[in-house]
Amino acid sequence: MRFDQSKHSSVERIASWFITTETLSEYREPQRLFPLCEPLCNLHVSVVRCFQPRAALSIIGVMLMLSVTVVCQPQATTRSKTLDIYFVDTEGGAATLIVTPAGESLLVDSGNPGERDAGRIARAAKEVAGLKQIDHYITTHWHSDHVGGIAPLTRLIGVKRFYDHGPRSPIPPDVKPELMEAYRQVSQGKATTLKAGDEIKLKSNRALPPLRLRVLAADGIVLGEQPGAPQIQPCGKEFVPMPEDTSDNARSVAFLLSFGDFKFFDGGDLTWNTEHRLVCPANLVGPIDVFQANHHGLDISNNPALVQALAPRLAIINNGARKGGEPRTFATLKGVPGLEAIFQLHRNVRTTEADNTSPAFVANDEESCKGEFVKLSVEPNAKRYTVTVPSKGTSRTYQVR
Ligand SMILES: [Zn+2]
Numbered sequence: 001m002r003f004d005q006s007k008h009s010s011v012e013r014i015a016s017w018f019i020t021t022e023t024l025s026e027y028r029e030p031q032r033l034f035p036l037c038e039p040l041c042n043l044h045v046s047v048v049r050c051f052q053p054r055a056a057l058s059i060i061g062v063m064l065m066l067s068v069t070v071v072c073q074p075q076a077t078t079r080s081k082t083l084d085i086y087f088v089d090t091e092g093g094a095a096t097l098i099v100t101p102a103g104e105s106l107l108v109d110s111g112n113p114g115e116r117d118a119g120r121i122a123r124a125a126k127e128v129a130g131l132k133q134i135d136h137y138i139t140t141h142w143h144s145d146h147v148g149g150i151a152p153l154t155r156l157i158g159v160k161r162f163y164d165h166g167p168r169s170p171i172p173p174d175v176k177p178e179l180m181e182a183y184r185q186v187s188q189g190k191a192t193t194l195k196a197g198d199e200i201k202l203k204s205n206r207a208l209p210p211l212r213l214r215v216l217a218a219d220g221i222v223l224g225e226q227p228g229a230p231q232i233q234p235c236g237k238e239f240v241p242m243p244e245d246t247s248d249n250a251r252s253v254a255f256l257l258s259f260g261d262f263k264f265f266d267g268g269d270l271t272w273n274t275e276h277r278l279v280c281p282a283n284l285v286g287p288i289d290v291f292q293a294n295h296h297g298l299d300i301s302n303n304p305a306l307v308q309a310l311a312p313r314l315a316i317i318n319n320g321a322r323k324g325g326e327p328r329t330f331a332t333l334k335g336v337p338g339l340e341a342i343f344q345l346h347r348n349v350r351t352t353e354a355d356n357t358s359p360a361f362v363a364n365d366e367e368s369c370k371g372e373f374v375k376l377s378v379e380p381n382a383k384r385y386t387v388t389v390p391s392k393g394t395s396r397t398y399q400v401r
Pocket of ligand 1: 145
């Protein structure tokens with residue numbers, strides 16, 4: 001189809017921009033650019049088949065203008081009803097952004113102090129997920145790599161509701177008072193204290209499987225225990241307790257997010273002994289689909305008793321280049337029967353290839369990096385989910401167990 005620009009209207013010129021040859025693959029190019037336009041693109045093809053070229057060009061031009069201006073908005077504003085989880089790289093801190101099928105958002109932790117991590121989280125939220133605000137924000141515990149970014153983040157995007165495991169008084173040496181004060185200011189002292197057994201109510205779409213976020217541990221208390229009186233005793237032949245962890249890690253909020261049969265566990269920085277109480281003698285969590293490795297994959301966490309009881313199909317380690325993702329944790333994860341893949345935010349540069357997952361499943365290879373993220377997206381029927389590593393062009397789909 002030859003096209004003489006001087007003899008045609010602007011509508012036809014727009015159409016000609018898309019149609020310069022008569023191959024169907026060229027007609028489908030707009031679909032590649034705007035994936036939501038498939039029905040229109042198919043219509044474009046049938047119009048060309050049924051009309052003379054000049055008439056077809058006019059019709060297609062009008063349709064393209066409509067599709068570009070009205071239908072083909074960026075996906076962020078016309079999002080599908082998937083449950084999306086973004087694992088934002090905060091260089092060994094934590095920031096996990098959940099966007100529900102109803103478009104509600106929940107951020108778990110805010111990375112390190114300063115502008116870098118807050119900027120990365122805000123970019124993921126606004127530019128990738130298309131959010132205008134964070135609806136819910138959980139601080140799993142008070143360490144700086146989890147709560148440090150919240151004050152700068154609130155200058156970049158609004159945060160509506162705040163949740164944590166409760167204030168510490170007196171403030172222990174492993175918690176920075178200035179970060180707690182910054183948090184108190186941005187939350188205007190109205191944060192909700194989460195306790196084991198609490199739920200954060202998320203809007204659900206009645207046409208889709210139920211969505212539920214349940215807190216399983218908080219402030220050192222595991223579901224079913226009374227404060228100060230752990231009901232669940234250490235058990236299991238192979239259990240070897242570690243010295244009691246008096247840091248704020250052991251008080252991390254741990255929760256299970258379920259969407260239909262899909263289950264995701266985020267335990268913050270829980271450590272060995274508390275992890276054990278979550279699964280022994282009663283397994284209060286598993287089995288699950290996706291495990292965000294506890295404590296960035298450090299080996300004072302990720303007790304094999306917990307990991308084996310969760311029996312995840314997939315693990316995602318939010319490690320840094322030189323923090324977390326340690327060999328013992330890696331071996332524990334690899335030893336889980338049925339585990340299909342491990343994803344890492346960073347290659348652990350301190351260990352060998354054998355102690356890192358496949359390079360295609362690692363978002364950032366070098367210490368000096370751009371802070372690439374990993375995204376997990378559960379289909380609206382909650383039967384399958386896809387994990388993508390945009391920096392590597394990796395996309396893998398898994399069945400919900
Ligand atoms: Zn941490």
